[in-house]
Amino acid sequence: MKRVRTVVSSYPLVLASLLVGAAGLVLLAASAPVLASWLVGLYALGVAAWEAIGMIRELLRGRGGLDVLAVTAIVAAVLVGEPWAALVVVLMLTGGAALEDYAEHRSKRELTALLHRAPQLATRLAGTAVAGRSAAGDPRADPAAGAGTEGTGSPAEPMTEDVPVEAVRVGDPLLVRPGALVPVDAVLVSERAVFDESSLTGESLPVERAVGERVPSGAVNGASAVTVRATAVAADSEFQQIVRLVEQAAGSRARVVRLADRYALPFTVLALAIAGIAWAVSGEAVRFAEVLVVATPCPLLIAAPVAFLGGMSRAARFGLxxxxxxxxxxxxxxxxxxxxxxxxxxSGRPSLERILPASGFAEAEVLRLAASAEVYSSHALAGSVVAAARELGYRLQEVTQAAEQATNGVTATLADGRTVRVGKPSWLRGFAPGLDPVALRPGELAIYVAVDESPAGAIVMRDRxxxxxxxxxxxxxxxxxxxxxxxxxxxxxxxxxxxxxxxxxxxxxxxxxxxxxxxxxxxxxxxxxxxxxxxxxxxxxxxxxxxxxxxxxxxxxxxxxxxxxxxxxxxxxxxxxxxxxRDTVRIALQSIWLGILISVVLMLIAAFGFLPALLGAWLQELVDLIAILGALRAVGPRSERRQREGR
Incomplete structure (x- = not known):
């Protein structure tokens, strides 16, 4: 019942058109055809006047053209004694919005599915938020320890509270139950956990994480409850960034959707010309109306946008x-x-090949100094340097200040006062003139390190x-x-x-x-x-x-x-x-030309008097449906959808 009320409130003119049609049929059954014609005709003219107001506004903005045909067709049909044909055209106009909404909803299904997956709630460990933020630097400090076993959880579960994901702050300890979404970007506090990150990375196999490792928001927890510590608020987390991108995509309109406007004026002129010639040659005004009722192609207005939304939805299915x-x-x-x-x-995940220290530096020191600075770099190679140092068990040095120079490298000031620079040789030579490039084998890359004004060495890695x-x-x-x-x-x-x-x-x-x-x-x-x-x-x-x-x-x-x-x-x-x-543009153009071609054929048939106005109006509805179904092909073949869904 709620859905019916929603439809009625969203499309009142559709309901009004159906009610007027039903009332007209009742009057016909009651042997009152004249009254039925007056009722239907006056209603159709009222809708035409309403549409004409919007049409004039569009024309003043330099757009429009196709509405002229619809309004003219309604008025002409009523004037030549075809009010029921006019009502069908009205139903096409008023029902077009509902049909477009359905088609858009169908074509955007993959985009909206991503939005619906966005985490809404987080389970925060109660009474530990302040302490959690103070210890945010140590992911091994499990906030669940000693938190007690009272509250919403089971006897083996610490006291928790469910809060909106927007209420989570950096450092908050969170409980992620089995099968639940990680609500915000976090680091793992529990010793080990398995997550399904397929919706984020496309990797179908579960990903195992160890204590201290980053866990992205939107990942699905495995079979055991785990504790994580928030490293970002919801608005800055990875899944919310994806949501913002999807909302931007879902709300956009293609410039090529206006492609239909290119054909609006020529098509309008052609339709009016055929209708006028048919009237002039036959001497029958009804021919004018019969031509125009089949010259109101919704495919030009709806099919192209539906095709492009379908293409965007198809892309989203594959993570694009x-x-x-x-x-x-x-x-x-x-x-x-x-x-x-x-x-x-x-891959952006190079492995360590060798370390070439400069005079006065040891291999371990070069890697430790580089990793201490690279922690503060966003470059794709920085994480590999840090990971290599941690795998070898090197303790990173404390950094008091750091700044990244885009494409060049990173500068870090250590607690002992030394300045470490890591990056390209051309940049480092400005601070350490004695730095020389090292010989590399094919596929290798070198990351250079300088301390104060002296070269410290190079870290050679291989990126596959x-x-x-x-x-x-x-x-x-x-x-x-x-x-x-x-x-x-x-x-x-x-x-x-x-x-x-x-x-x-x-x-x-x-x-x-x-x-x-x-x-x-x-x-x-x-x-x-x-x-x-x-x-x-x-x-x-x-x-x-x-x-x-x-x-x-x-x-x-x-x-x-x-x-x-x-x-x-x-x-x-x-x-x-x-x-x-390419598929999307091809389908959009096919839909546009299909609408034009069929409409022209029907106009020519009507011009010779072989297509009564009422039948032509219903045929035009069928043409609209065919063109829109054709545009929905941009969503992709069913076999492709099943393959992606794993069925």
Whole structure:
């Protein structure tokens, strides 16, 4: 009953049209055809007047055209004695909004599913929030210990309170029950836990985490209750960032949706011309109305938006958040691609190969100093340096101040007063003139370390090319990408062997953010898609025709700058996005032309007097439905949906 009330309140004109139609049928049954015609005709003219007001407003804004046909058809049908045909056109107009809402809801199903998964509540360990924040630096300090066993939990569970996720603060200890969502970004306090992170990363296998490891919001806990400590508030957590991107995508409208407007004026002129000629040649005014009732194509108004929303929903099913339908249009025409290297073409998780200390420094000291500074870096390689130091059991030194220089490196001031710099050799030479580059083998990269004004050494690592990189680039070329370019902040000795292995002939190395923007702006042919993942890629992602962010690791700046965010850590999403863009535009154009073609055929039939107005109006309703169902093909084939859902 509630749903019925919602439908009635949302679409009152639909209900009114049905009630007027029912009343007219009752009058016909009561042998009052004249009264029935007056009732239906006056109602139709009233709706036409209401629509005309909106039409005039649109025309004054420089838009519109198709409403002219609908209003003219209603008035003409009533004037030539076809009020019931006019009522069917009215029903088409008033029911069009309901039909569009249904189609949009169907096409956006994958997008809205992500929104519905957003965590709403968190289970906080009661009475420990203040203490938890004071001990936030030590994830091993389990706040559940000694918390008592009273409250909402079981006898083996500490006292808890359920709070809105917005009430969680950094440092709050949280209990995550089996099968529950992690409400905010956190670190694991329990010794070990297993999480399902497939909705965030696309990895189907459960992920095992140890004490102190980061757990992203939106991950699903395994079979045992665990304790975590919040490291971010809800608004800054990973899943909420995804939600904001999805809301932006769901609320957007494609520029190509206006593609229908390109055909509005020519189609209106054509329809009026056919109707006028039919009237003039036949001498029958009814021909004018018969032509126009089949010249009100909802496909031009609805099918294109539905197709683009369907394409965005299809992309979301594969972890691709497309922020606007205009991006899908650009994807359908993309001809060049530029790539960052680290974390984009490579895994971004390099392993330690060797340490080359400078005179006066030991290997362990070089790694420990570098890791102490890299804790404060957002670069994709920083985490690997820190992980290598921790795996070897090195204790990091206390840092009193740190600052990152985008694309160059990080500077950290230690508690003992020394200044440690970690980054590219070209940058470090400005502080440590004696620094010399080290010899590297193909596929290796070096991270240089300086202490005060002296070189401390280099850390040599190897970053593996993504397993799917070769096949993804090959597929891009098959899809018509004519030019591929690598634009990286890394040195040429590291970048060129990787590019050669992937068939990328053009490499621009040691690029700063401004260099990347300049280089990408000059690449032809266009449109161009730029693929990156880090903070230093944010400017060039915003400057490119299409910015594609590998956002699986929460690179916020890159995700916000990009037009497409790949939530899954796989480059295979790139050719998939291009394919979805092309499919979507093709289906949208097919839907538009289908509506035009069928309407023109029906107009010609009506012009020769073979299509009564009432039958033509009902046929037009059928055409609308066919075109919209065709547009829903952009959601993707059923087999693809089943494959993604694992059925």
């Amino acid at each position: 958040i497309v922020k606007g339908g205009g991006t899908l249009e650009q994807l359908s025409r993309v001809r060049s691609a530029a790539f960052d290297k680290t974390g984009t073409l490579t 090319v993504r397993e799917e990189a070769v096949s993804s680039l090959d597929e891009l070329r098959r899809l018509g990408i004519e030019r591929t370019v690598m634009v990286t902040g890394d040195v040429a000795a590291t970048a060129e062997p990787i590019a050669a292995g992937l068939g990328i002939a053009e490499v621009h190395a040691e690029c700063r953010p401004a260099d990347k923007v300049r280089i990408v702006s000059g690449i032809q042919p266009r449109p161009l898609i730029m693929v990156g993942d880090g903070l230093n890629d944010a400017p060039v992602l915003a400057a490119a025709d299409i910015g594609f962010a590998m956002g699986a690791r929460g690179a916020t700046a890159a995700s916000e700058s990009a037009d497409i965010v790949n939530r899954f850590d796989s480059l295979a999403g790139l050719p998939r996005a291009v394919r979805i863009g």
